[in-house]
Amino acid sequence: MNPTMIPIPSAWILYLSAVLFVIGAIGVLLRRNGISIFLALELMLNSANLAFASFAFRFAGASATAAHALNGQIFIFFIIAVAAAEAAVGLALFIAMYRRKETIDVDRFNILRW
Amino acid sequence: MVTYVFLAAAALAIVFGILAIAHRSPIINVLSLVVVFFALAAIYAVLGMDFLAAIQLIVYAGAVLVLFLFVIMLLNIRSVDRLGSGRRLQAILGALTSIAIGAAVVVAIATLTPAQGAVAPGSQGGTAFPIGRSLMTTHLLPFELVSLLLVAALVGALVLARKETR
């Protein structure tokens, strides 16, 4: 990559991250289908990734903090890894749940109540 | 040019993000999310984070979401709920809370972040080499722990998804 100026304010990326986070949150809170909730959760994770990216991008621009610029990216890397693990376990859970009740509507799973 | 690419990708991500959570069909949800991930990968690329753009595509779009598709098809889920169906109070409060959090974050960004542009990451930036070196040196321990986590997730997923034998 060439070290030219990129005229995107880092705030824009953060705004995008915020919007995606809200969309994801609405999805998590308003869907009943377990898999859809999970998808929305992935969206929220990605919005967080985007926020990390934004800061990594900004720190890289200033000489004082340049040394830490990589950390943001490393973090995104780890988040992706964790998300992958989570997806594997989560989906396995849904399969197990489906076996039990023939549905993955989370409102039907409430045996832990009072 | 870069700006336009970013704006386009952002618009794409928002539109398909909404689709990914709002559409009734899970298949459409997953496929919309694929588009979102592609858009994000594009943004990473624009910001000079080549490696991340690549794994975003490979791991997320390529592996995780395909896993979702497999599961949806395995369970044969056609269409389920509409957005916000079922509990009305939960839906209203959920939407309000989410938007309120978003609004708070937006306000926070607006007040705390300077609006001017920044320098792109230089050559030290986002290629596989510096990241790989950092993972093998500074972040070796977490890296190894992640491998442990993945193994645990693998085993856990196997155990959970296994048919119960009596």
Place this chain on the structure above:
Amino acid sequence: MLGSLWIIPLLPLIGFGLNLFLGWRKARKSLVTIAGVGSVGLATIAAYWAIIGYLEQPARVIVERYFTWISAGKITVDAAFQIDPLTVVMMAFVTFVGFLIHVYSIGYMHGESDTAYARFFAYMNLFMFSMLVLVLGSSLPLMFVGWEGVGLCSYLLIGFYFEDTYCAMSGKKAFIANRIGDVGFVLGIFATFAVFGSADFTRFLPIAAAHPQQYAGWATAIGLLLFVGATGKSAQIPLYVWLPDAMAGPTPVSALIHAATMVTAGVYMVVRCNVIYRIGPAALLVVAIVGGLTAIYAASIAVAQNDIKKVLAYSTISQLGYMFLGAGVGAFAAAIFHVVTHAFFKALLFLGAGSVIHACSGNQDMRTMGGLRKVMPTTYWTFLAATLAISGIFPFAGFFSKDEILGRTFAAGASNLHGFGWLYYILWFLGITAAFITAFYMFRLVYMTFHGEFRGTEEEKHHLHESPWTMTLPLQVLGVLSIIGGFIGIPKLMTGHASWNLIEHFLDPVVIPLGTGHAAEIAAGVSEHSAGAGIEWLLLLVSLSIAVAGILVARSFYAGEHAFEKPARFVERYPLLYKLILNKYYIDEVYDKVVIQPLYRFARFCWKAIDTIIIDGVIVNGTAFMTELTGDILRFLQTGNVRNYALSVAMGVLLLIVILW
């Protein structure tokens, strides 16, 4: 023996330990007798040895300190014994009468089982120990040791036949009535410590005597508090109720504890602390009033009693009243004099009554006795001597002591003591009336018991017999003492020499002269302001004739062919009065209704209502219940719905953002 006074009380204590052991091993009676009576006999010898030693040397007060008993902060109590004239007098008759009664008990208790016999002597020995500590103790706390100790023995001995509910209850009643008094006593001790810094007789009494005005207020308070103790121990109004019930114990116990020794402890205490009472005259006045009232009150009850021991019990209360009356008018030596003579004749009366009861197979009701004079002459004659003594007939022992008290009371009235002369006249009148009643009921007792014909069953009549020598010997000794005992205190009036009044002369050092300038100087005051020889002779004659009158009335009521007719008519005419007296003015019932029952109900209320319901129920378990209730309500937040939880998390995030802004 002087120099190691501790041996005197220790001997009976050893006897107590031995008898407990013997009782446990179920040893033969003879062994118990040796241990029980022997130890007291040795103690008596030791006591007299000490007394002789004391008399042979010039010091009037000797204090022997052994070790520090209690010491903390400003409070120090030494384990120390003290011998002075008062101790000598008390110790002399306590050991001697005690020994005689122990001897008497050999015969009286012979029918008991081996263990009971040993138990009896164990308790009796423990009593002797406590009584000796009481009289020897050199400070109020040490006196209190004996004071409570004799109370304990009284409890144990009254309840000796513990399987009888009445005996057990009477013992408890005695202990508790004493306890009430004792609380006053200990409060008095605390006040003494606080005011004088010490409760040793040789320390605080001289301080008080030296500064009479300075300590007048506190002395009154201390005197009254200590006197509360005396009303308990010496059965005065209002705590006398235990003494009549104390007759449930074996008769030697009644003779020793409830007539001769323990009950006079209160008098001993007042005399011992005479300085306190003299500088706090209000307390002294209370002592006199309580004594005078008790004297006539108890005497009036005795008139209608049919139980031979109950008559004697009320008689004892009445006589104790005399002693307090004497102490209360400042005639301390006279009070002690009466204590001594009373010990002789009342112990004799009780032992004689015991002999009678022994003969009548345990029956104590005088209505079924009569004519015993012929069967048991020794008992009769000795009993008669004691009766004449208590009635105040010249020259028997009681005459001198009782007359001394009455004379001094009249003198107090004449000299307008404390400005309450009229009050002392009233008290004197009460005393002289009580003397009349005393003569009456005592001869009523004699006539009903010993004269006329036997009124019991034939079987009982067949069983009548004179008691064995172990029982009659003490009777005879005490009989002699009842006759001549009074000669240790012949008034100056008769001889013209004050020194002939041995006991008063001897006890002189006990009454410490007060510091200068005190208005209530009594000790010297009263005798000098005596009413004059003419009036004194007159008083003497009055009391003598009153006593004779009492005897004559009793004779006309209860002797001869028309015996019991007049009393019957009297009862017919005044049925209410008779019933009132017969039932002891219903005081026991009143106490029961006013004090005991309400206390019991209040205790139940405390337990059931306050403790169980309010504190434990509402507050403690109520708190637990509220905790449970809160959890019960809050658990409904656990809907089990994942989306609710997710919403909660989101709201929590929002909340955090708002808070941390």
Place this chain on the structure above:
Amino acid sequence: MHIEHLLTFVTLGPAAGALILAFIPGRLEKVQRWAALLISLAEFALSCLLWANFNPDIAGFQLQTAKVPWIPQLGISYHLGIDGISLLLVMLTTLLMPVVIIASWRSISEHVKAFHISLLMLTTAMLGAFVSLDVFLFYVFWELMLIPMYFIIGVWGGPRRIYAAVKFFIYTMVGSVLMLVGILYLAYSNHLQTHVWSFAYSDLLKAGRQLQMGHSFFTSPQMLVFAAFALAFAIKVPMFPFHTWLPDAHTEAPTGGSIILAGVLLKLGTYGFLRYNRPMFPDAWHAFVPLILVLAVIGILYGAWVALVQPDMKKLVAYSSVSHLGFVMLGLAAGTIASTEGAVLQMVNHGLSTGALFLLVGVIYERRHTRMIADYGGIARVVPVYTGLFLLVTLSSIGLPGLNGFVGEFLILAGTWRRYPVAVIFAALGLIFGAIYMLWMVQRVFWNPFTHEENKSLKDINLREVLAVAPLVIFIVWIGVHPTTFLSPMEAAVRSLLMH
């Protein structure tokens, strides 16, 4: 053995003993019992050594162990030491342990091993609480006491044991958690002033004294921290009206548990008042004295009244404890040297007398399996020796001169009279009620007609039981006749404690 380690040996000895017991197989019950007995006797011997090495002329803590850092970041260390006050209570504790083990010889037949381990752990906890010179360490020992006692009541207790155990545990816990808050506050304020973290008793003592007194309770740190400590101790004592856990715990606990509970555990409360509340918060103490006095006097009278109508012997004795500890609190509240010495002595006395009473009630309970007074009557005829012992202990409990109870009560009341004569007058009424309820019980159990035929076969007290009660009786008489033995070691300590 270096003298410095003596206190460590005494304190941790029982815990080590418990560890030994843990390795003895549980089915060897006899071995378990003997081992526990030997350990407790060795303990007593060690504490006698403590007594022998104690110098009564020194006011402060002596025989101190080395200060070993435990949590150095917070200045918490292992540090033990005794003064005359704790010495007596340590002696009492180690004396009661063999008694408890002998008394439980027959009555505990299940989980013998666990019982003795619990007892020994409890001993360590109690001793530790008495000798800790680090407040945090004290708190740890204090809380440690709850666990074995909870098991002792809950496992070997009577029919309502679970209720009683839980009540005991939670009730005590409520108080002590607040005390922890108080301790932390003290350490924090000490840190603010000295910039050093410390939980040492001496440091927190200074910190407590420097706490502000405000105009009202809620604005006054010293009063608030005082109250946090006082609540914990008042519940433990227990003072009226925090006493209702006691009758339940006592009635349900096994005999041994009752002895320990009455004998030592309750003393921790009064000891806490003396060791912590009084010297640490002198101003707040001064402000609270009227309240403590009133509660103490109410406790004395109220405990006696309620005891009067109890149908159950153990409950009666339990309520009598409330009454007796009221005397102790009265003596502490009055704060003269005499009353304080009397109070400390009365703690020991109460341990001996009430311990012996519980033991003796246990003796008869083992035979007839009832503690109801109404189930007895006239049994003095069949069990004369037992009657004699019971009577002696009763008399000690009601304060007969010549026995221990009198000396304590006398000093308390005489010392209190100087400052609060009115309180003494009311408290002295407790002496009357004390005699009433005790003698009434004695009358209904031992005297009166022999009404229950099944009591005919009652066996008199046996040698083992006599051996258990004998040490208590010896000390009951000893303290009564020559209390100076026990008063003189604490004189200097009490004097210096009250000077502040």
